[in-house]
Amino acid sequence: MYAEGLAGLATLVQIARAWNRRLAQVGWRVLRAGVCLGLLLLLSACTQDLPPTGSDELNSRYSDEQPALSGDGRFLAFVSNRDGHRSIFLYDLEQRHTVDLPHLNQQGAIAESPSLSYGGRYIVYLAGDTVRPEIKLYDRAIQQSQVLTAGYRAWFRRPSVSPDGRYIVFETGTRGQWDIEVMDRGSGIEPDLPDNRR
Amino acid sequence: MGLLHIPFPSRLFLTTVNVRRLLLTLILSSLLVACSPRLVNIPFDPGGRSLNSPFADVQPRVSGRYILFVSDRGDSPNIYLYDTIASVLVDLPGLNAIDMVVSSPAMSENGRFIVFCGSRDGQSAIYLYDRDTRQLRNLTENLKATVRNPTITADGSKIAFESSADGQWDILLYNRFGEPIEGITRAPERSSVSQLPELPQP
Numbered sequence: 223m224y225a226e227g228l229a230g231l232a233t234l235v236q237i238a239r240a241w242n243r244r245l246a247q248v249g250w251r252v253l254r255a256g257v258c259l260g261l262l263l264l265l266s267a268c269t270q271d272l273p274p275t276g277s278d279e280l281n282s283r284y285s286d287e288q289p290a291l292s293g294d295g296r297f298l299a300f301v302s303n304r305d306g307h308r309s310i311f312l313y314d315l316e317q318r319h320t321v322d323l324p325h326l327n328q329q330g331a332i333a334e335s336p337s338l339s340y341g342g343r344y345i346v347y348l349a350g351d352t353v354r355p356e357i358k359l360y361d362r363a364i365q366q367s368q369v370l371t372a373g374y375r376a377w378f379r380r381p382s383v384s385p386d387g388r389y390i391v392f393e394t395g396t397r398g399q400w401d402i403e404v405m406d407r408g409s410g411i412e413p414d415l416p417d418n419r420r
Numbered sequence: 421m422g423l424l425h426i427p428f429p430s431r432l433f434l435t436t437v438n439v440r441r442l443l444l445t446l447i448l449s450s451l452l453v454a455c456s457p458r459l460v461n462i463p464f465d466p467g468g469r470s471l472n473s474p475f476a477d478v479q480p481r482v483s484g485r486y487i488l489f490v491s492d493r494g495d496s497p498n499i500y501l502y503d504t505i506a507s508v509l510v511d512l513p514g515l516n517a518i519d520m521v522v523s524s525p526a527m528s529e530n531g532r533f534i535v536f537c538g539s540r541d542g543q544s545a546i547y548l549y550d551r552d553t554r555q556l557r558n559l560t561e562n563l564k565a566t567v568r569n570p571t572i573t574a575d576g577s578k579i580a581f582e583s584s585a586d587g588q589w590d591i592l593l594y595n596r597f598g599e600p601i602e603g604i605t606r607a608p609e610r611s612s613v614s615q616l617p618e619l620p621q622p
Contacts, residue, residue: 385529400477402472
């Protein structure tokens with residue numbers, strides 16, 4: 223009886239010690255996290271004086287070029303070097319922040335000359351990971367790009383999309399000089415127009 | 421070799437399956453061709469009365485029935501507006517000037533407002549042309565910087581362009597009256613602000 227009680231007490235003590243150790247560990251972790259957070263805060267406070275480098279500003283300390291407004295004036299697409307390589311960005315002028323464009327900018331590929339439809343759903347741009355760039359259309363509704371010039375053997379420059387997203391005009395070098403080509407995506411596309419005009 | 425051992429009826433079945441497959445591929449590919457983007461055939465005119473000419477035709481924009489572009493068909497690069505429904509060039513009186521080099525035109529959705537970059541004696545500015553009033557306005561008169569690549573909204577109320585005011589290309593947003601839009605675009609330097617005439621209060 224006495225021995226049993228002693229053993230029970232011992233286990234209790236052991237459990238208490240284990241808890242103590244665990245608590246101490248947790249305490250250390252909390253303390254370390256706190257110190258790290260403090261340091262981070264200190265760092266961010268120190269860097270606040272520098273011009274904005276983040277992507278949440280319209281202008282950065284890098285060059286921001288080739289602006290394209292959406293028809294409704296809510297979005298602005300542009301080309302910038304702010305992420306280390308030349309990419310296309312989309313800025314929401316109403317919410318005042320950049321909008322993510324998943325799968326649009328690809329590592330090692332150029333992306334230039336953006337152009338926007340009325341509500342900013344379609345982004346038509348010049349892209350290429352090969353020698354000859356292609357004209358691509360990015361649909362923000364499905365977050366995917368489609369090559370519009372597949373099968374055309376020519377040089378292309380400066381694509382521009384109509385507000386509804388159906389027509390695309392661009393420069394082509396097929397005849398040995400720059401000419402204008404008009405592309406029709408067909409009446410089957412979903413037009414990017416205000417609700418009352420669809 | 422393997423085919424020879426297959427009894428006659430199954431060989432027949434195989435061929436019908438192949439034919440079916442072939443037909444399906446044909447139908448699918450023709451459907452794909454119908455859905456894929458196609459080029460619009462716009463007549464070429466050696467006399468320079470159409471979209472394309474024997475000279476360089478560049479920097480196109482499309483909206484509704486109009487295509488706006490720059491062409492070397494005249495004595496110097498000029499801005500032209502092509503009507504795709506009437507198949508004619510639209511007159512733009514007072515837009516192109518002999519002493520100005522124009523580039524990068526853009527237009528509002530109905531083609532009424534045309535914004536472009538004009539360079540006179542090495543000084544660049546963003547101009548706005550109103551096709552209804554035939555008036556040309558310099559939007560960046562008070563901006564001491566090189567400017568380029570303007571873009572305009574569908575209703576013609578906002579204009580964005582590149583400016584070199586801070587020693588690098590930045591994007592500025594202005595309204596149709598040449599005033600920076602607050603919060604997005606910083607006002608120009610204090611010295612140039614003081615040069616602005618006082619606007620009459622309504």
